[in-house]
Amino acid sequence: MTRRERTVDVLVVGAGPAGLGAGAELAASGAGHVEILEREQTAGGIPRHCFHGGFGAGRIGGGAIGPVYARQCVAAAVRAGATLRTSVTVTGWAGPRTLDTTGPTGLERITARAVVLATGARERPRSARLVPGTRPPGVYTTGELQQAVHLFRQRIGTRAVVIGNEPVSHAAADTLRVAGLDVIALVTDQPPSPLPAAPVRARHRTPRLTHATVTGLTGRERLTGVSLRHRDGRTTTLPCDTVVFTGDWIPDHELARRGGATLDPGTRGPAYDASYRTLATGVFAVGNLLHGVESAGTAAAEGRAVAASVLRHLAADPWPTGRPALAVDAPLEWIAPNLVALDGSRPLHDRFTLRTGRRLLRPILVVGQDGHVLHRERLLLPAVPNRSFRLRGDWLDRVDPHGGTVRITVH
Amino acid sequence: MTPTITATGALAHRLPDGDGDATTYDVTVIGAGVVGTAVARELARYRLRTALIDGSDDIGNGTSKANTAILHTGFDAVPGSLEARLVRDGQRRLAAYAAVTGIPVERVGALLVAWDEEQLAALPALAAKAERNDYHAARIIEAGELRAREPHLGPGALGALEIPDESIICPWTTPLAYATQAVRAGVHLHLNCRVRHIDSGQDVHTLTTTRGPLRTRYLINVAGLYADELDRQLGHDAFTVTPRRGQLIVFDKLARDLVDHILLPVPTAAGKGVLVAPTVFGNVLLGPTAEELDDKTATGSSADGLALLREKGRRILPGLLDEEVTAVYAGLRAATGHEDYRIRAYPDQRYVAVGGIRSTGLTASMAIAAYVTELLAGTGLDLGTPTELPPLVMPQLGEAFPRPYRRAELIAADPAYGTLVCHCERVSAGEIRDALTSTIPARSKDGLRRRTRAGGGRCQGFYCGAAVRALIEEARP
Numbered sequence: 106m107t108r109r110e111r112t113v114d115v116l117v118v119g120a121g122p123a124g125l126g127a128g129a130e131l132a133a134s135g136a137g138h139v140e141i142l143e144r145e146q147t148a149g150g151i152p153r154h155c156f157h158g159g160f161g162a163g164r165i166g167g168g169a170i171g172p173v174y175a176r177q178c179v180a181a182a183v184r185a186g187a188t189l190r191t192s193v194t195v196t197g198w199a200g201p202r203t204l205d206t207t208g209p210t211g212l213e214r215i216t217a218r219a220v221v222l223a224t225g226a227r228e229r230p231r232s233a234r235l236v237p238g239t240r241p242p243g244v245y246t247t248g249e250l251q252q253a254v255h256l257f258r259q260r261i262g263t264r265a266v267v268i269g270n271e272p273v274s275h276a277a278a279d280t281l282r283v284a285g286l287d288v289i290a291l292v293t294d295q296p297p298s299p300l301p302a303a304p305v306r307a308r309h310r311t312p313r314l315t316h317a318t319v320t321g322l323t324g325r326e327r328l329t330g331v332s333l334r335h336r337d338g339r340t341t342t343l344p345c346d347t348v349v350f351t352g353d354w355i356p357d358h359e360l361a362r363r364g365g366a367t368l369d370p371g372t373r374g375p376a377y378d379a380s381y382r383t384l385a386t387g388v389f390a391v392g393n394l395l396h397g398v399e400s401a402g403t404a405a406a407e408g409r410a411v412a413a414s415v416l417r418h419l420a421a422d423p424w425p426t427g428r429p430a431l432a433v434d435a436p437l438e439w440i441a442p443n444l445v446a447l448d449g450s451r452p453l454h455d456r457f458t459l460r461t462g463r464r465l466l467r468p469i470l471v472v473g474q475d476g477h478v479l480h481r482e483r484l485l486l487p488a489v490p491n492r493s494f495r496l497r498g499d500w501l502d503r504v505d506p507h508g509g510t511v512r513i514t515v516h
Numbered sequence: 517m518t519p520t521i522t523a524t525g526a527l528a529h530r531l532p533d534g535d536g537d538a539t540t541y542d543v544t545v546i547g548a549g550v551v552g553t554a555v556a557r558e559l560a561r562y563r564l565r566t567a568l569i570d571g572s573d574d575i576g577n578g579t580s581k582a583n584t585a586i587l588h589t590g591f592d593a594v595p596g597s598l599e600a601r602l603v604r605d606g607q608r609r610l611a612a613y614a615a616v617t618g619i620p621v622e623r624v625g626a627l628l629v630a631w632d633e634e635q636l637a638a639l640p641a642l643a644a645k646a647e648r649n650d651y652h653a654a655r656i657i658e659a660g661e662l663r664a665r666e667p668h669l670g671p672g673a674l675g676a677l678e679i680p681d682e683s684i685i686c687p688w689t690t691p692l693a694y695a696t697q698a699v700r701a702g703v704h705l706h707l708n709c710r711v712r713h714i715d716s717g718q719d720v721h722t723l724t725t726t727r728g729p730l731r732t733r734y735l736i737n738v739a740g741l742y743a744d745e746l747d748r749q750l751g752h753d754a755f756t757v758t759p760r761r762g763q764l765i766v767f768d769k770l771a772r773d774l775v776d777h778i779l780l781p782v783p784t785a786a787g788k789g790v791l792v793a794p795t796v797f798g799n800v801l802l803g804p805t806a807e808e809l810d811d812k813t814a815t816g817s818s819a820d821g822l823a824l825l826r827e828k829g830r831r832i833l834p835g836l837l838d839e840e841v842t843a844v845y846a847g848l849r850a851a852t853g854h855e856d857y858r859i860r861a862y863p864d865q866r867y868v869a870v871g872g873i874r875s876t877g878l879t880a881s882m883a884i885a886a887y888v889t890e891l892l893a894g895t896g897l898d899l900g901t902p903t904e905l906p907p908l909v910m911p912q913l914g915e916a917f918p919r920p921y922r923r924a925e926l927i928a929a930d931p932a933y934g935t936l937v938c939h940c941e942r943v944s945a946g947e948i949r950d951a952l953t954s955t956i957p958a959r960s961k962d963g964l965r966r967r968t969r970a971g972g973g974r975c976q977g978f979y980c981g982a983a984v985r986a987l988i989e990e991a992r993p
Contacts, residue, residue: 107925144939145979146935192935194936194939196921196922207921207927207934207942208934208935209931210934211928212922212934227975227978227979229840230975230976230977230978231976232842232844232976233840235765237817237819237821238816239815240816240845242961245977246975246976246977246978248975248978248979249977249978249981249982252981252982252983253981253982253985257982257983257986259982259989320819321818321819323816325813359769359770359974362770363770
């Protein structure tokens with residue numbers, strides 16, 4: 106097998122907002138030859154097919170639409186001097202910081218002084234959610250739907266049901282309407298949302314079925330319905346020819362895991378510290394690979410923030426060992442970052458990101474280690490599933506570097 | 517010779533040319549599953565005008581597409597049965613055929629794991645049964661060796677019977693290879709062609725199909741779940757097909773490191789039970805359930821079925837349940853209530869019925885084809901001298917062999933093989949193009965997935981679904 110062997114200073118895998126942010130900042134700060142690899146033919150990541158606003162701005166309704174934002178991210182990385190190569194797929198590891206690639210120009214083996222993984226996240230498909238029934242056409246995730254409608258102008262169907270009730274679910278409903286479908290219901294197994302709906306959503310009076318579980322799909326040549334079970338045990342079938350499974354994000358962690366970057370059991374992304382260092386020496390991770398889906402702006406900010414850590418590593422900073430892990434107790438689902446760096450580095454904006462499995466009204470979060478309470482904090486707003494909330498990071502210097510796992514519990 | 521493959525329009529326009537009665541086939545094979553395509557391939561070696569017809573829009577689209585993808589040794593068959601003989605013979609034939617045709621096969625071996633004293637005590641009898649089936653490599657291993665060879669096995673395994681030659685195989689490439697060779701050698705393939713009625717005359721059967729009448733002198737019924745209904749049309753009451761549903765869960769490729777062998781349960785009165793097995797695509801399979809149904813279209817999965825599989829899987833390989841699920845599917849086996857295949861020739865009617873081909877059908881397919889051809893000759897049809905079919909090399913889908921994305925020379929010659937479209941399964945634009953323009957082209961996403969793996973990976977289309985659909989649309993005439 107003939108592979109062209111090359112070396113670079115930093116290899117970034119994935120050219121979404123996180124990878125492009127990392128590449129731009131690294132190239133601009135003199136990290137040497139910074140190369141970004143993207144397996145799609147066009148760089149920009151998920152925003153390429155998010156035809157709604159809010160990208161690159163801090164408030165709802167502002168900012169660019171996704172494709173414009175994606176192009177801005179690409180332009181910034183290229184302008185900064187990063188080498189961006191599309192249609193190049195990383196297929197595996199040949200060494201601790203050596204990656205094998207496939208592209209139309211052939212096979213390569215690229216060794217880097219530092220690797221930044223920015224492979225993003227995807228929605229769990231129907232199969233991974235173990236939704237029983239038949240397997241007819243007409244079943245989508247938001248990612249497939251948006252590409253089909255916005256990038257390929259494909260015909261979708263006539264009557265749709267959206268599974269999920271989070272921002273991406275509403276984006277899916279909007280895309281369905283653009284494609285001319287009637288969105289007959291948004292279905293969620295969660296209770297009614299305590300948060301007011303954003304004004305933009307109020308225009309569309311899509312019924313929301315809360316406390317409803319999807320029990321099956323019907324149809325053979327084409328989807329004919331989505332069966333539900335309500336909280337009171339009633340069952341119904343919504344007749345439709347299209348269903349979109351939204352949210353339920355899973356980091357695209359294959360490369361991280363195959364490279365020895367042990368996963369965090371909560372996020373399913375690589376375990377990492379506030380300097381974005383994984384458990385594999387010289388391998389950093391940024392963006393939605395770390396925690397399922399946060400906004401593109403957060404992913405980009407994490408990408409930019411990794412540059413300082415990578416530069417320190419390139420300047421022969423030793424890779425940390427024996428970092429205590431951070432873990433959560435139910436109903437909390439995960440915390441990110443989830444390793445304590447021990448070198449004083451702090452998470453982005455000095456805040457940890459957490460998710461809960463059920464709604465918590467003004468909870469008190471308690472951080473403890475080996476029986477000692479390190480920190481106590483009451484949240485001012487309710488914490489709800491599928492939306493992140495934050496925990497201050499100013500207690501990190503109280504962690505015993507030789508102690509056990511730091512646990513976050515709810516009181 | 518241009519292959520004749522039709523999927524629309526009246527059949528009348530596409531009947532064979534030739535001497536004598538030019539509108540009649542010599543032999544028609546009803547059912548293009550793995551056995552039907554194998555029979556058609558075997559018949560293609562003779563100078564016969566042969567048709568292969570199927571009710572769906574693709575070959576291998578029924579029971580054949582949804583099985584456990586194992587190439588069996590036949591160690592546990594009923595000794596002396598037709599099935600035992602044809603599985604043993606078929607295993608040898610298919611293993612040899614796969615090697616030259618590029619059908620992925622991995623000889624991973626099987627372990628029948630005993631989880632309690634009773635099961636442990638049953639192993640010697642199973643080893644003796646294997647001997648009676650002319651399989652001599654079976655060996656009982658102790659708990660320590662079992663643990664060393666399958667370190668992720670759940671607690672409590674007491675020992676196992678090792679069947680070193682049980683193998684895994686690609687269930688989709690196999691019938692596609694058979695059908696491709698058959699049609700290239702002149703067999704006519706008619707899809708979307710369901711038989712509604714059979715009228716048997718003195719010399720000719722007239723099949724009323726959804727695409728019009730088809731005349732044939734000889735008839736082979738390989739209709740799987742529907743074989744009993746056709747058999748009744750011809751006046752017989754030899755067997756009744758009761759669909760037995762098997763639901764299966766396919767786990768992510770990252771789970772592949774958890775298991776090295778096909779892990780079989782010790783069979784009980786309740787059936788063969790739930791297995792865990794690697795696939796040639798690098799996934800891990802958990803299943804099947806065994807549910808007797810009366811609906812021959814009930815290929816859906818159920819909440820109970822999936823819960824049962826997860827419960828069994830947790831016992832066998834606890835780590836498996838932490839892995840992501842890639843796919844869930846269900847297949848229907850054509851159970852007949854008999855412990856053996858129901859293959860029978862009716863010389864007076866110029867008819868061979870092939871019924872009750874259950875989960876061993878993939879393994880036995882080539883042997884069944886040879887046996888059916890022999891029976892056909894016995895009904896008075898002069899087959900003539902067989903010829904060798906031109907060899908065929910199929911696209912490589914197995915993870916244990918170099919796929920196109922890993923082949924520098926292929927990509928240098930055609931960069932489309934280096935342009936990946938389906939990222940999870942690493943399927944290139946070149947492979948998709950080939951499958952859409954091949955001898956028996958893919959007509960649907962499902963058909964394309966079975967030929968290339970495109971869309972069959974962990975994201976199930978999140979990344980590539982729309983692009984793959986666009987390529988299929990472009991290829992439509």
